Amino acid sequence: MDMKVEVIICSGTLCYLMGGAELQLLSEHLPPALKDKVIVKGSPCVGFCDKPESGKPPFALINGRKIQQASVDKLISEIKQELGI
Ligand code: FES
Structure with missing residues (x-):
């Protein structure tokens, strides 16, 4: 199956x-x-930054799941997890 991570x-x-x-x-x-x-994809403010309980910026979403304090390395490992590799 050709699964894509957004x-x-x-x-x-x-x-x-x-x-x-x-x-x-x-x-x-x-x-x-x-x-x-x-x-x-890029997005205008995703609405987490004004809610302290959401965690710390920068934010990203991986398949709709919030990632706080995102970094390139963190996103890559989350993507791998999402793909199960
Ligand atoms: S600037 Fe608002 S959540 Fe990123």
């Missing part, structure tokens, strides 16, 4: 300033084995 990266101001800028480059950092299995 990654949404928050590019709202707070997330962007708190490290989200590097996340915008996620596609370029994906290992070759993951490249065609991942869809990366």
Whole structure:
């Protein structure tokens, strides 16, 4: 089955300033084995930054699951987990 993982990266101001800028480059950092299995999208503020209980920015969503304090490495390992590899 051709399963794809959808990654949404928050590019709202707070997330962007708190490290989200590097996340915008996620596609370029994906290992070759993951490249065609991942869809990366940007999004305006995903609505977590004004809720302290949501965790710390930058935020991203992987198949709808919230990732806080996202980094390129963290997203890659979450993507692998999602794909079961
Ligand atoms: S700016 Fe990212 S959740 Fe609001």
